Amino acid sequence: MAAQRKATLSDVASRAGVSTTTASYILNNRSAEMRISADADERVRRAAAELAYRPNRSAQSLRTRRSGTIGLISDSVASGQYGSRMLTGASAAARALDHLVVIGETEGDPVLEAQLIEEMTDRQVDGFIYATLVTSEVVIPEGLRETRSVLLNCVDRERTLPAVLPDEVAGGRTAAEVVLGAGHTKDIYLIGHDPNPHALAGPLRMEGVTARLAEAGVELAGVVPSGWSVLPAYEAVLSWLRTGVRPEAVICLNDRIALGAYEALADHGLAVPEEVTVVSFDGSTLASWLRPSLTSVSLPYVELGATAVRMLMDPATPPDAIDRLEMPLLAGDSVRPTTR
Amino acid sequence: MAAQRKATLSDVASRAGVSTTTASYILNNRSAEMRISADADERVRRAAAELAYRPNRSAQSLRTRRSGTIGLISDSVASGQYGSRMLTGASAAARALDHLVVIGETEGDPVLEAQLIEEMTDRQVDGFIYATLVTSEVVIPEGLRETRSVLLNCVDRERTLPAVLPDEVAGGRTAAEVVLGAGHTKDIYLIGHDPNPHALAGPLRMEGVTARLAEAGVELAGVVPSGWSVLPAYEAVLSWLRTGVRPEAVICLNDRIALGAYEALADHGLAVPEEVTVVSFDGSTLASWLRPSLTSVSLPYVELGATAVRMLMDPATPPDAIDRLEMPLLAGDSVRPTTR
DNA sequence: TTAAACTGCTGAATCGAATCAGCAACGGTC
DNA sequence: GACCGTTGCTGATTCGATTCAGCAGTTTAA
Numbered sequence: 001m002a003a004q005r006k007a008t009l010s011d012v013a014s015r016a017g018v019s020t021t022t023a024s025y026i027l028n029n030r031s032a033e034m035r036i037s038a039d040a041d042e043r044v045r046r047a048a049a050e051l052a053y054r055p056n057r058s059a060q061s062l063r064t065r066r067s068g069t070i071g072l073i074s075d076s077v078a079s080g081q082y083g084s085r086m087l088t089g090a091s092a093a094a095r096a097l098d099h100l101v102v103i104g105e106t107e108g109d110p111v112l113e114a115q116l117i118e119e120m121t122d123r124q125v126d127g128f129i130y131a132t133l134v135t136s137e138v139v140i141p142e143g144l145r146e147t148r149s150v151l152l153n154c155v156d157r158e159r160t161l162p163a164v165l166p167d168e169v170a171g172g173r174t175a176a177e178v179v180l181g182a183g184h185t186k187d188i189y190l191i192g193h194d195p196n197p198h199a200l201a202g203p204l205r206m207e208g209v210t211a212r213l214a215e216a217g218v219e220l221a222g223v224v225p226s227g228w229s230v231l232p233a234y235e236a237v238l239s240w241l242r243t244g245v246r247p248e249a250v251i252c253l254n255d256r257i258a259l260g261a262y263e264a265l266a267d268h269g270l271a272v273p274e275e276v277t278v279v280s281f282d283g284s285t286l287a288s289w290l291r292p293s294l295t296s297v298s299l300p301y302v303e304l305g306a307t308a309v310r311m312l313m314d315p316a317t318p319p320d321a322i323d324r325l326e327m328p329l330l331a332g333d334s335v336r337p338t339t340r
Numbered sequence: 341m342a343a344q345r346k347a348t349l350s351d352v353a354s355r356a357g358v359s360t361t362t363a364s365y366i367l368n369n370r371s372a373e374m375r376i377s378a379d380a381d382e383r384v385r386r387a388a389a390e391l392a393y394r395p396n397r398s399a400q401s402l403r404t405r406r407s408g409t410i411g412l413i414s415d416s417v418a419s420g421q422y423g424s425r426m427l428t429g430a431s432a433a434a435r436a437l438d439h440l441v442v443i444g445e446t447e448g449d450p451v452l453e454a455q456l457i458e459e460m461t462d463r464q465v466d467g468f469i470y471a472t473l474v475t476s477e478v479v480i481p482e483g484l485r486e487t488r489s490v491l492l493n494c495v496d497r498e499r500t501l502p503a504v505l506p507d508e509v510a511g512g513r514t515a516a517e518v519v520l521g522a523g524h525t526k527d528i529y530l531i532g533h534d535p536n537p538h539a540l541a542g543p544l545r546m547e548g549v550t551a552r553l554a555e556a557g558v559e560l561a562g563v564v565p566s567g568w569s570v571l572p573a574y575e576a577v578l579s580w581l582r583t584g585v586r587p588e589a590v591i592c593l594n595d596r597i598a599l600g601a602y603e604a605l606a607d608h609g610l611a612v613p614e615e616v617t618v619v620s621f622d623g624s625t626l627a628s629w630l631r632p633s634l635t636s637v638s639l640p641y642v643e644l645g646a647t648a649v650r651m652l653m654d655p656a657t658p659p660d661a662i663d664r665l666e667m668p669l670l671a672g673d674s675v676r677p678t679t680r
Numbered sequence: 681t682t683a684a685a686c687t688g689c690t691g692a693a694t695c696g697a698a699t700c701a702g703c704a705a706c707g708g709t710c
Numbered sequence: 711g712a713c714c715g716t717t718g719c720t721g722a723t724t725c726g727a728t729t730c731a732g733c734a735g736t737t738t739a740a
Contacts, residue, residue, distance in 0.1 A: 008696055019720045024698060035718055057463045058401035059696035062725045067398065069442070069463070076428075084424030088416075091445050095452075100459055102409070102442050105431050112435075119440055123397045123409070230629040256629065263631045266606075286626070289570040289596065291603045348726055359690045364728060375688055399726035402695045 007051035016040070016047040023048075027055070061124050070094050070309060071120035072103050073113065073144075074131040074152075082284075082301060083133045086152060089305025090129060097313050099126065110141065117143040127312040130154070131305075135165060136198040152308040155200075155322065162321040164308045168201050171297045171327035172208020175251050175279045178295060178329065180216050182277050182336045184249045188218065191237060191261055192253025193225040202253050205281055209251055221247070226257060233260025241268045249277035249336075255284045258294055258334075273336045283330040293332035300325050347391035356380070356387040363388075367395070401464050410434050410649060411460035412443050413453065413484075414471040414492075422624075422641060423473045426492060429645025430469060437653050439466065450481065457483040467652040470494070471645075475505060476538040492648040495540075495662065502661040504648045508541050511637045511667035512548020515591050515619045518635060518669065520556050522617050522676045524589045528558065531577060531601055532593025533565040542593050545621055549591055561587070566597060573600025581608045589617035589676075595624045598634055598674075613676045623670040633672035640665050 013023035018040055025034045026044040047053075061067040072090055076083055091101045102125060104116035120128070121143060128144055131152035138154045140161060151163035179188055190209060194202035210220055222245075226236035233252070237260060252258035258280035262272060270276050272292055280287065283298020303325055311317045353363035358380055365374040366384040387393075401407040412430055416423055431441045442465060444456035460468070461483065468484055471492035478494045480501060491503035519528055530549060534542035550560055562585075566576035573592070577600060592598035598620035602612060610616050612632055620627065623638020643665055651657045 009698095010696080020697080021699075021720055021722095022718085025719095028698085035716085037718065040718080054458065054462050056402070056696050058398050058407065059725090060698080061398035062396070062402055062696080062727085063698045065725085067463070068459075084427070087424070087427075087443070088445060091443055095444075095456075100442050100444065100456075100463065102440050103427070103431055104435075104440065105428060116435075116440075118394065119408075122394050123407070123440065234631065259629055286629075289599055289626075291574065349728095350726080360727080361690055361692095361729075362688085365689095368728085375686085377688065380688080396726050399695090400728080402697085402726080403728045405695085 006056075007053045009053070009055065011051055012044060012047045012053045015051065016043040018044060027053075065124060066126050067124040068099050069123065069125045070099050070101050070127050070129060070312065071117075071123075071125035071147075072101050072129045072131060072152075073106060073116055073120075074103075074133065075106050075108050076133045082282075082299075083131065085301035086131055086305035086308075089302035089307075090152075090309045091305075092302075093306035093309035097309065099309075099313070113141055114143060117141060121147060129305075129308045129312060130161075131308070134196060134199050135168065135201045136196065137200060138198070148312060150308045150312040150317075153304060159320045159322070162311050162317050162319060162323075164304050164311060164323045164325065166201075166299050166304065166327050167324035168204035168327070169208040169211070170324075171281060172205040172210075173212040174208075174297045174327060174329055175205070175281065176209045176212035176216075178279050178297075178335055179249045179251065179277060180213070180218065181338070182249070183338050184277060184336070185216075185218050187221050187246065187248040188213065189222050189224055189245075189247045189250050190220055190253070191224045191226055191233065191250050192228065192257045193223070194228055194253070196228075201281070205253060224250075226260070228254065228257065230256045230260045230263075233257040234263045235260075237261045237264035238267060241265070241270070247276055249279070252278065252280040255280050255282040255286050255294065255296055258296070259286060259290065262290060262294075273334050277336045278334040281327075283328070287330060287332060290332075290334075292334050295332040295334045296330045297327045298330045299327060346396075347393045349393070349395065351391055352384060352387045352393045355391065356383040358384060367393075405464060406466050407464040408439050409463065409465045410439050410441050410467050410469060410652065411457075411463075411465035411487075412441050412469045412471060413446060413456055413460075414443075414473065415446050415448050416473045422639075423471065425641035426471055426645035426648075429642035429647075430492075430649050431645075432642075433646035433649035437649065439649075439653070453481055454483060457481060461487060469645075469648045469652060470501075471648070474536060474539050475508065475541045476536065477540060478538070488652060490648045490652040490657075493644060499660045499662070502651050502657050502659060502663075504644050504651060504663045504665065506541075506639050506644065506667050507664035508544035508667070509548040509551070510664075511621060512545040512550075513552040514548075514637045514667065514669055515545070515621065516549045516552035516556075518619050518637075518675060519589045519591065519617060520553070520558065521678070522589070523678050524617060524676070525556075525558050527561050527586065527588040528553065529562050529564055529585075529587045529590050530560055530593070531564045531566055531573065531590050532568065532597045533563070534568055534593070536568075541621070545593055564590075566600070568594065568597065570596045570600045570603075573597040574603045575600075577601045577604035578607060581605070581610070587616055589619065592618065592620040595620050595622040595626050595634065595636055598636070599626060599630065602630060602634075613674050617676045618674040621667075623668070627670060627672060630672075630674075632674050635672040635674045636670045637667045638670045639667060 010020045013020040023044050031041045094101050106113035128149040132154040140156045155163045224240050226233045280296045283296045287294035287296040350360045353360040363384050371381045434441050446453035468489040469492050472494040480496045495503045564580050566573045620636045623636045627634035627636040
């Protein structure tokens with residue numbers, strides 16, 4: 001059959017023998033409010049079904065100034081498995097609320113960012129989610145405030161927009177808990193140091209770790225500074241091990257650092273977990289790929305994305321709302337079994 | 341200043357002293373065609389600039405039936421770093437063509453898929469990109485044919501829609517080339533076996549490998565079947581090594597298999613690359629994280645996404661176009677240095 | 681001198697919905 | 711019988727663009 005013109009509201013209305021006004025009210029579930037008879041209601045609904053009527057969203061948007069669309073602006077949607085999982089969560093949550101997600105990657109370019117915000121505003125997005133790959137403090141771009149917005153994985157200094165973040169401090173405590181639970185009380189080291197001054201994760205994780213250790217009367221034996229990725233971590237850990245230290249446990253600030261540490265420990269002849277416990281953060285798939293599998297305090301990316309959408313769509317969300325999501329423990333085999 | 345109503349075309353027109361018709365022609369660069377005076381042209385453009393006029397896309401869409409938006413349907417946008425990089429490429433290419441990307445993840449659910457296609461069609465997307473995470477043969481869902489569409493990383497049996505794919509056979513040849521280049525002529529093994537019957541990559545890569553080897557008069561010593569991820573690969577390779585084989589080179593069908601192979605080779609006391617050359621496919625970030633870094637024939641995800649968008653937007657693309665993109669070699673240190 | 685052609689615009693309709701302001705018809709009340 | 715309230719609808723306008731058809735006024739051609 002030929003692809004015929006899609007049915008419009010007035011097609012539905014005339015088939016049901018009512019005005020478009022009435023049909024509109026009925027299909028927007030305002031029958032009761034508008035005192036539409038059950039009979040007319042049923043006729044219209046049947047006509048709509050028979051014609052496979054679907055409202056034209058552009059026409060609706062023009063009239064209502066709402067598009068059923070959420071704009072997601074991020075510095076980098078892709079970058080590994082990280083950002084994209086926030087996208088997955090956001091997209092699924094949006095679907096559940098009858099919305100679709102429009103994406104834009106700024107790659108950190110403020111000009112591109114402004115353009116994307118403008119383009120999305122032109123398309124009447126109902127709200128913005130402004131996401132960063134790395135948990136950080138940001139300056140809110142012009143144009144974001146004109147539309148309802150939520151920050152994802154970042155905050156602004158003035159706390160003028162709702163934000164969703166991982167609870168890094170609690171995550172740090174979880175990591176420390178794991179180490180303590182394995183019976184370690186000394187020679188516990190922290191590995192990593194974030195070079196990005198706007199990044200928040202490193203210091204907060206460290207804060208949580210030291211706080212939890214302190215509660216148990218344990219002190220961190222030291223911090224090994226290291227870049228935030230595999231090779232620098234490998235080199236830093238290896239040269240540190242060669243100074244003669246003999247760690248019982250190392251807490252790595254992320255999984256890539258942990259991979260570097262794994263490699264360095266192996267080169268140095270130290271077995272994980274028998275001789276050294278390794279705990280880390282992020283909970284990336286990498287953690288499960290390593291041997292022994294890595295115990296990691298994971299970033300709830302999917303939930304972060306989904307929560308951001310729900311906050312955005314919930315009119316009750318106050319502008320200074322901050323939702324800190326729990327970082328669940330991804331248990332692996334890199335922790336020394338407790339000897340009894 | 342108070343957020344005042346955005347300027348409309350008629351605001352621009354009246355400020356410039358012309359009709360909206362004229363203003364519309366001018367701003368759509370149809371001055372010449374419509375014989376608009378340079379004077380009027382200039383007045384309108386100035387007025388638009390002064391009022392920071394931006395056309396209302398919903399109104400435009402309603403009239404023109406085009407939204408400046410591309411729908412990207414995929415089984416899984418996220419899943420590791422893979423799919424998301426296609427997204428990055430698609431999004432950037434779309435921006436360059438003044439379009440935005442709307443995403444939808446089906447998670448393999450045909451009902452959800454149909455809903456998403458419908459929702460996007462309602463929003464007047466100008467075209468669809470239908471992507472799969474794993475290169476495969478697909479059945480085109482209802483509703484995709486009504487709008488212009490391009491397949492990304494997949495094909496349909498009948499070749500009725502344009503498609504973009506990695507050139508897996510050429511990629512296989514590249515991998516073989518690397519092995520031959522290192523001087524290996526025997527005990528070359530292939531590791532991996534894709535359990536998904538719709539997946540195309542495995543057989544095609546293998547085809548390329550054997551073809552190139554044959555050209556050099558070399559035969560594959562054998563194929564080690566193995567699941568498509570780390571642990572199964574580790575187990576398969578380890579038990580295979582324990583049968584007493586002594587490979588010179590292993591070609592792994594993807595990077596996760598290669599990681600499993602690395603672990604198994606290490607457990608078995610075989611050094612990479614001195615004793616065994618390892619070459620793989622995918623070119624994931626994982627490859628660069630390993631020690632020694634892994635030589636991998638990479639999937640050009642970003643380019644795949646970008647190419648799909650360009651094919652979609654190019655009216656000259658024939659419906660049976662198939663674009664196979666080169667898989668560039670990501671050189672690492674896992675290949676035995678040639679001894680001279 | 682008149683018709684034709686060109687120049688430079690504009691009025692009004694249109695896209696498909698949402699919604700304000702009413703309006704007939706009917707029943708009940710005083 | 712005049713008035714009011716309720717029920718159950720609808721006509722007309724609006725959102726902000728695009729575009730068809732046409733129209734004064736001037737120039738050129740015959």
